Amino acid sequence: MNIRQISIFVENKHGRLFEVSKLLGENGINLKALYLADTTDFGVIRLIVSDPDKAYSVLKTNGFTVGKNEVIVVSIPDVAGGLAALLEIININSINIEYMYAFAGGGESATLVFRFNNTEAAAEALNSAGIELLQENDLL
Template structure:
């Protein structure tokens, strides 16, 4: 139920993001979701891709600073308060969310959200108990 996320450290320089996407594209790797957090000098690009191990390798070979992290991809009702159900379940058990970002699924009435938490296995149990559907890595990579 864990999904592998690739994080790339990027200097805030013209064309760096384009270079990442070019390397991935040239290697047949499809981006499923992304998030970027930046400061004046650098950014961290977080990606969910269809082939995370391959992406890690080709980006590393291309000279990027890359890391891999386990995250959770959940499906929440695409209605007001839909995300609150999952967040409240984690809050009740004291599981802290380090960050999250949403992504789009083709032809679905649900919203998909990626969570990064410290206690991944515990968070999966809590979310399942709350009725939140956790997507498998295969489901996410094939979106």
């Protein structure tokens, strides 16, 4: 139900994102979503990929500090107020967002990626509000 996300710890150094993308490309791993969070010292690259297990092991054997976690991905109508309507459900259920990223993919819908403080509760709340959670297959 939840979608697996790969996170990579990188120092703010020249060419690190390139190395990650090159490595994944060479191994036939397709990027579905990417988010780069940075501070003055380091960054965290978060990825949703076609083959998370393979991506994890490829990155790990190449000396990257990699983490695996789960996120919730939902599709909402790409209209004004679409995000607000969804966040209202989250608010009512007292769930916090650790971080999120979003992309409006040209069609009629927008895709949102969430990391909540309580993934299970969030999934349940969204489900019972009739919002469909995307599956890994939906992204391939």
